[in-house]
Every structure is written in C-alpha cells, then in structure tokens.
Amino acid sequence: MKKAAIRFILSGTLLATGPVLAAAPTAAQTPSEILEIIDDVDRMMQGASSAGSMRMEIDTEHWSRSLEMQVWSLGTDYSLIRVQSPAREAGTATLKVENEVWNYLPRADRTIKIPPSMMLGSWMGSHVTNDDLVKESRLVEDYDIVISYEGDRDGEDVWEFTMTPRPEAPVIWGRIEQRIRKRDRMPLWARYYDDDGTLARTMTFSDIRTMGGRTVPTRIAIEPADGEERTVITYVEIEFDVGLDEDFFSLRNLRARQ
Amino acid sequence: MNEHAVRTEDLWKIYPQEPHPVEAVRGVDLVVAPGEFVVMAGPSGSGKTTVLNLLGGLTRPSRGKVWIEGREISALPDKALAKVRLSRIGFVFQSYNLLPVLTALENAEFTLLLQGMPVAERRRRVRRLFREIGLEGLEDRRPPRLSGGEQQRVAVARAVLGEPALVLADEPTANLDSATADALLDVMAQLNRDNGTTFVFSTHDPRVMERASRLIRLVDGRVAEEIVSSDAG
Amino acid sequence: MNRGTRDIWWRMAWRNLWRNRRRTFLTASALSFGFVAASLMMGLMNGMMEEMVSNGTEVVTGQIQIHAQAYRPERSIHDTMGGREGLDVGALVAVAEAQEGVTGVAPRLYGGGLVSSGDETVGAVLMGVDPEREPRVSRFASVFVEGRMPGPDEVAVGAALADKIGIAVGDEAVLVAPAADGSTANGLFTVSGIYRLDLGGFDDSYALLEMGTLQDFLVMDRGRIHEVAISVDRVRAADPVAERVAVAVAGLSPGLVTEPWSVFLGQLYFVVSLASAMNSVVAFMIFGMAIFGVANTMLLATFERRREFAVARALGTSGVALGRIVVYEGLLLGVVALAAGAALAFPLLAHVHANPIDLSAFVGTYSFMGSAIRPQLTVEYSFQEPLVSAVALLGTGVVSALLPAWRVARLPPADVLADR
C-alpha cells in the first residue's frame, strides 16, 4: 500500500524531484506536457547521490515512537539507512540494492536478507513495507497520467495529475491523484485509491524548504485512510552530490559503518 | 338368587369350512340347576366339547345365548369373559393340560393366583385339598414327573380351588385307568356334595354316566335324550 | 395384580426359556455375539476418536485454552490477557491448577518473526513457554530429536525449520521480530534443541523460547501472556472442567475467555460427534438384524406352546397377561445374552485395550485433520457404548417378542384346544 512513498525516502530523490515521477522514457499515452515535466525531473536525478539524516515518527494504535536515522542514496536503486536512536535500536541498518533488502542487526551482529515471504512485513514498524522499499514501480510505465486540473488551489498555481494504471500494469492501486505546485514542481500531496475508488492512503508533503542547496519538502506524512495511525518522516539535513558510488552500498558497509 | 347355574337358548355353533360349513351344535336348549352333576354323552363329533366350550365362554355361539348364574356371557367382551372364567368357572380337560413349567402346587394355585389371593391363604387351600385328593407330597413336582391320574387330579384341583359355581370337565377320565378314574370321580362327587359345585361333564365313559344326576345325550349337535337319575336329587 | 401374579409371569417366562436349551443357547449366542460385536466396533471407533482427540489436543493445544477476549481471530501480539497491563500469571496458573480435573497448565506467549542462520531466513512463530509446565500440556518436550527445551537466551526449533536454514544444536540463530513497542527486536540465541512433532506447521515454522526470554525480547512485561493451555485428566470430558476454570479465573481479570477443545477445534468435535452417531447406526444395524433371528425363534417357541397358552386363557388369564409372558421371555433372553455377552466382551475389550491392533503394516503413518495418528486400532473404555449396546440388546429381545406376544394374546383358546 505504500509503494510510491518509499521511493522518496530511500532514494532521496524526492528532495530533488518532488513528485512521484521517476521517469522512464517509454510513456505511451501520457500527454507530452507531462512527459516534459518528467524528463526534467529525470535529468536532475541521473546519478544523483545524497547523504543526510531524518527522523521517523510512528503512531499506531498500540504504541508511538520516534527514530533518528542516517540516509545515503544513489539514484533509485541504492540506499542505506542506519538508525541512530533510540539507543536500543541504534546501529540497525537497512540496505537496498535493486530488488533485494538486507537488514543489519547490531545485537546479533548479523545481516539477514529479507525472505520473499516477509516482503510485505512492516519496515521498522512503520507504515512502510519491505516490499515498498524494492518496488521500483515506474509510474510512467505503469500509469496513464492526465492533468485533471490546472490552475489555482489555495492561492497556489498547481497541476493535479490523475494516474490510472495501464491495463496490464502490476500495481494494486485503482487510481492515484497528486497535486504539484507549478512554480517549483514541489508535490503537495498524493492520494491513493483502491479499485473501488475508495481512498486508501494519503501522503502529504510539507515544510518545503531549501536544504543542501535544493528546495525540498522536508516533511512527509503517510496516513492510511482507516484509523488514526500515521508515519511522519522529517528531514533534518541533507547534502546532494556527495560523491557516493555503488561500492558504498555493500554488505560490508551495512554492518561496519557507524 | 339364580335358579339356574347354566342356561342356554337355541345354541348354535357353525364352523365356516369349505365346501360345507360344519354345524357342530344345532339348537341346544339346556338348563342346569345349581349343584347338579350333569353328564353330556354322545359319540365323537356329536358336539359335546363344543357345547362345553360355549358354556365356558371359550368360544362364542354362532346363534343363541348362554347364561351363567343368570348372566348372559355370550354377549360379554373378551376381558369380562376372562374374568367370568376366572371367578365362576373351572375347567378340566381331557389331556390334563397342566402348564409344564409350573409345579403341581403352582398349577393348582394358578387360578387363585390370578384371583389375587394372598400367598399364605393359597398355599393353605392347596395343601388341604391336596391332602384330601391324595396329592400330598407331590406339590413340587412338575407335570412330566406326575402320573396321568395325578396330573388330572392337579387339573381338578386347579378347576375347583377358585370355588367356581360351575366346573366344566371335558372327558376327564379318557386317559385314565379304571381305578384312577374312579378315584377322580369320587373326588369330584365329593366336591359336588360338600360345596354344591355344579359339574357339567362330557364323556362317553359309562363310569362317569353312572354318577350323573342327569344324563344328556347329544347326537349330531342336538339333544337327543335326557335321563334324570332316580337316585340323584 | 399383586406381587404373586407378577412373579408367576416372570417365573413362567424364565422356565420357558430353559425348556429348549439348545434353541435358547443359539438365540442367546446370536444376541451375545451382536453385543460383543457392537461393543467391539464402538470400542474401536472410540479408540480411534480418542486417538484423534488426544492427538488433536495433546500435541500442542491442550484441551482447554484461556485467551483475552480480543485475542482471536487476529492473534495480535498486543491482545494479551488482562490487556496492556497484563495480569498475575502465577496466580492465574495457580488458580487453574487448583481446579478438579486439571492436570497441567501452561502459559504461552506468541510473536511473529524471522529465524535466520547464515544466508537463510524463514518466517516463524516465536512461542514463549514455561519449560517446567509445558510438558504437562503439550508434547514438545518429549519429541526432541536432539537437545532439550530452551533455557534463558536459548531457542528450540522444529526439525523442518532447522533443515531449511541449516542449523544444529549449539549453533546460534538470529531472531528478528517486531516488538510490542514497535521496535525491531533482534538477537542471537543458542539452539538448545530440535524437536519433531510430525505435525505440519509446528515442525517448519515454530521456535520455542523460555517465557521470560521472549517477553524481554518482545519488550513485554512479565505479566503479559497470550494464552494459557490446560490439559485435563479425561480428554473427552473437558467441558465441565472448562466451566469450572472459567468461573475460577473470571475474578482475576476481566475479558478472559475460557474454551474447551470442542469449541476451538470445532471441526474435530464435529467429526467425533459424527463418529458417535455412526456408532448408534452400527448398533442399530447389528441389532436390527438380530431381531429377525430372535423373532423367528420366539414365534416358533410360542407356536409350540400354543396349547398351554390356550389352557391359561381357558382358566381366565387375559390375553395381555399371556402376551406379557412372551415379552418377559424376550427380555430374559436378552438378559441372559447380555450376561454372556458381557462376560465375553469385557475381557476382549480389555485385551485389545492392552494390546492394540497394529495397522501400520498396511496403512503407513496417518495424519488426520492436522493431527498425526498412530496406525493402530485400540479400544477405549467408556460407559456409554456398552450401555447403548446393552439397551439395544434388551430392546431387541423385547421387540422380537412383540409379534409372538401379539399372536399369543389373540389366540382363540377353544380352537387351539380342539386342535382346529
């Protein structure tokens, strides 16, 4: 359920790209205007590396907690996240390399690969699954995107995209709606609907600020439509083009680097 | 209060049988006074047994009526009829017909038992009668271990112990030798005298006929002749 | 009728029975055989059911379970007994153990997680147990192919799971699980033992830990458990014990649900009930057949004695009374057959009980509704089935006598006496 969201978190690209549009050039029925927007984003993304820190606050029916984490990413395929606090979980780390997810468990001093059967389990207790981490569902490939609204909303000039899955796209959503601020192409929210058109989840982007030299939404709230639960991710700091290469995202670094 | 122990009126018994129905009893009118010692005689097939069965309510007349002590039994339902037999009539059969699983004593007291008499009283009566009719000491024997005469005496005991008004005896001496038969008849005659019990016999045994106060001769289901004995009362 | 008359009917019936010993023997033996057969069939069936219920409840579940009302069906880790505060587990266990019929009480805690060794990782249910108490309820402790129940910081796993991730006793296994506080619990545990229950899921996806260890691991207080499993002395009679336990534990914490296996293993209960119904059908068929034979004999016996009956009728016995002799006779025949049958059946049942018939030669191992069944026929003692058989047998005697009795009651005495 939370697929699209995670790409922003792990790849760090949300900071650069704003919307969910990590693009591939194969879009067929999406209007060229949108494709141009996506191409723009794509260019910015190529080879983009980042390093930063974030806080993840999770509220559930049974507990609430807050995690501080360090994040490194390279493009959309590589990311490494390490928990710094609370102390009990400090050192716990997640490495994503393409389709695979590894966890480093400091207490056991072991790394384990998440088995397929557990891919839909929660990541770090948040409203994000392990599967979300690897799901590189390319929106342009999977969805037909139209501009369903263009103009003023709450004093901002915005686009509203409506994305409907292509007939054979292996995605679970029936529809995704997204509002994007025109002036800096910053996403404001994304709403995910199931097949019946019922709202299933909302992602809200806010606190858009300049950080590490780029304008980014620094707060992302993920809220399932049912219930009072939520996960809020806040960027504390981030640097771009920090010169990471693929070797950095290794199992050795997963367990060793502190 | 009743002039008659037994009375019949135009009694018929017809057995439906192919090709011709058998008319076993054909219009018998009979009156027996209390205390009489009546003997019905006649050849085989003359209807003696059927008349006895009709008198005892064992079978129902095809036509005509039967009264026992003034009560018409030919119209009674089965249950009431069984009651009449139990309390007013005693049977003695030609072939003894003791219940083989019961001892002599149990056989004899059978009717008393059915009448609901307490056990002590039953035993007392049976033992007294057994003494009188020479069965003492045979109380616990079962029928197969009794002689014919003994069996028939038990049967007579069974018939009279309930103090019936009427004892019907169907050829009671047929299977007995002379001495035994005489002894048995003595017993019955004595009971007739002492208790005033009415006896109706069927027989072709001359010894029985001799003792009759009245002799009724049946031929082909009809009363052919009635002889009243001079020395009977 | 007074006592004397009643006596005489019974006496006559009883004596009549022994007039033709060979016939009575034959008839009674048919009935006895029916009784032995029915008892044996039902005993075997019960043995099978007992085995099923035992296997279904003695391996893991116990015969009675206590949960928090909210625990099922989701089985969320948060729905512990007594809510978030938990309860006094010691007191709960003590109260349950004090109930009559309870033979074992085992508190349990469950969590979902991963068990990993080397490169291999599988999802598993982490089960916290009290190693002292668990053996009195489940078989885990007795089916270790290697090692033993877990102590502190140890884990015991099923054989299939051990195979899958290539782990042996003494090795270290990594456990990962979402803890109750939302954190991701992880730790290294020494494998204390490997068990094999031969029961599907438990061998390939369960990991046993000592209760305190799992509570710490999942960040849960000592008072928090999900389940109390209880074993009872008589497996088939768990319901009344469950009621007593329910009443006894009700005061300790609100929202506790106590259920016997007939509730939480509803399908097993249905199959067992169905088998009981089948038992009745079997008895019905066996004795239904026997009725023919007995009725036949009784008809013959009464026909032979029709003259006697006629005499009795002539003497003033009512038809009903005569019919009653015949029914008494049937009943007495039943009693005789029952005595003989019981004398034969009980030693036989005891023998099979002591020496179960081994069927493994031709059926192999057998698993049924998730419970492994020893491939042997055994019998279980039970009051009910011999009682049913006995009643059926006596009923057979009486029913068989009804037709002859009816005929006797309607006998025309004069015709019979006249041989007409």
Place this chain on the structure above:
Amino acid sequence: MIRFPTLVWLALRNLGRELRRSTLTAAAMTVGLALLILSRTLADGAHEDWIDSGVRLASGHVSFNAPGYRDSESLDDRLDAGQVEASLGAAARPPLTGPSITTVRVETRGLASSADGALPALIVGVDPASELAFSRLGAEPATGRYLQEGDRLHAFIGAGMATRLGLRTGSRMVLTAQVASGDIAGQLVRVVGTYRTGLDELDEALVHVPLSVARSWLGVEGATSVSMVLPHSALTDPVLADARATLEGSGIEVAGWPETARELYSAVKIDDAGDWVFHLILFAIVTLAILNAVFMSVLHRKRELGLLRSLGLSGAETGLVVFVEGVLLTVASGLLGVALGFALVWVFFRNGLDLTDIMPADITFGGIVFNPVMHPSIELTHLVQSVVLTTVIGLSASLYPAWHAARLDPAESVKVE
C-alpha cells in the same frame, strides 16, 4: 436313493408350508444382503468421492513431474515443453484414452496483494477448458465465472482470499512470485470469479490464472505438472504402469495418487479397514440368523422328518432335504437381497444420501471437503464378494441343521409330543 428332484420338491413343499418362517428367514437374509450391498456401495462411493475430490484439487490420480519437483515444488524442477508433450502423449495412450481428463499446470508459490493487504498464495496457471473439467473449482462459482479460453489477465480465486483482500469480480490484484530467472516479478490480474470449497487453506490461497499468463509472467515454457483425473481410481495402477513404461528414460517422473496424496490414501485405507470389520460382523449376524432359522425348522419338524425316515428315506437323504431347503432359501433371499440392495443403491444413486440436515456445511475431513450428499459406487468385485459370501454363509449355515436332521432317530422323533 430317491431322485434329487423329489428332494427339491419335498424341500419346496416344506418351505411353502412354513411360509411365515421361511419368509422371516428369507427376510433376514434379504435385508442383511441388501444392507451389505448398500453399505459397501455407499462406503465405496464415499471413498471414491474422497479420492475424486481429493485428487482433483491436488495432482490428479496420475501426475507427471520433473524429478525432484514433488519435494522442491520449485519452478526449477519443471518439465520442458518437449516433456510436456511427451507426458500428454503418454496420457492419451490406450488404455489411457477414454473419459480421463488431462490438465497442464504451472504452479508456484507467491503473494497475492491488493490495496487491502497481501496473502501468501498458491498460484496455478491452468488451461481453462481442461481445468474446469479437472478440478471442477469453476463448475459452480460462488461469484462471477470461471476462466475461459481467451482470458488473459484474469484470475479465479477463493472466496476466503476475496474477503481477506477486499476483492470482488473485476477487482485488480497483483501476484508476486519468484520467476524462473530468479527475479521477483509482479503480475496484474483481475478477478473474474470466486469459488468456495469450504477448505480455508484452499479458499484463502489457491489462485487460478490462465496458463499463458503464468508462462509469460514466470518465464516458463513447459509446465510444472501434467495431471490426469481418471474415470475411476481403480484405473490408477494400470495407467501408472503404462505411463511409466512409455516414458522410460524421458526424465519424467510419473506418480499415482497414493504417493501424491498420502494422507488421503491413509484415510481411505483406514476407513476401508473399519468397513471390513463392520461387514464381517454383519455377515456373522446373518449367518447366525440363518443357522438359527433353519435349525429351528428342523427341531420343529422332528416328527415329520422322522416320518420321512420311517417312510424309507435314508438319514443322508433327510439331511439333504433340509440342506436343499437352506439352499433354496439362500438363493431366493440372495436374489431378493441383491434386488433390494440394487433398488436402494439406485434410489441413493439417483438422489444421494443427503446428510445436509444433520451436518454443518463446509465440513472438511482430512484435507478434503466432506460431501454431505453420499453417492454409492458399485464396485463389481466388492459386490461379487458380498453375494458369494452370503451364499457361502447360507449354505454353511444349513449344514449343521442338515447334519442334525440326518442323525435323527426316527422312532424317537415320531414319538415326540
């Protein structure tokens, strides 16, 4: 020695004279045999039903796999396209032709997910036409319809899964599994219909998709299995033997249902054993009933039998009369019993023995759905066994009374009563 027809005539007359007893005895045998036939056919029918429904949802009576597949259940151990053809060829061979059903499946474990959640799934790529006949899962859909020829991105799922994942007809769901190359891949399908077997483990997990979809998604050309459902489970062994001989050296493993559905096999075997015990008891009771009846009639007719002796029959001949009576009785009631048995079987065959009222719906029994309507199945060998056994019983039960009759002392017997 008097002539045999005379004996038969005498025996017949005796039976006729004692009509009531003869009828009773015959009735006992008739009912016994009829019950036996009904009970056996119902048991056979139930077993066949178990086997049939069990194997249809599993690997059929006979299945063709690559070696190791049955243990690994991995796509790696699959039949290539050539082996699938070879298996189909073997399955179509005489004596394998006829009304058997053969289906080709690509089967894998994965995840089924929707916006509402995800469940582990057993995903089976099927040929809709043959699978419909094979598993019958789609014969009576709970909702929607079964897969059809030409369906592409469709899936037929269990009602349990539909509930858990919030799916309805037309809903989209994504299947995720490890494909042949080792990668994890997703596949979109839409629900065309749902089934309900009553088996939770199936209803929440088993998904049918078109074979073509499974092949392209999973990157598989062949299949994981070729399975056959036979008209009757009794054909399993010959078909198995023939297929094994035909496929010798082809690297294809052929297995019968006793191997692929071990629990089912045990369940049938154990139930069969129970039935045997029950039937033996029933036989014994019938024997005693007949022995009793014939013997009673001998005792009852002592006088007449004695008379026969005094009229010049030898002991052996007298015994023979009694024996012939038993035989006649046995034959007559045997025929009647078979007739009555068949009549009952026919009634149940047409209507089934409906236990719906006395048992809850959706009862599963050792991994198969318990059909509340029992249908008898006529197994010739079992039937012949029953008839022969009953006949033997009737004859042997007449022996003792016959022997007894032969040994009667004529003088003594005439005297009786």
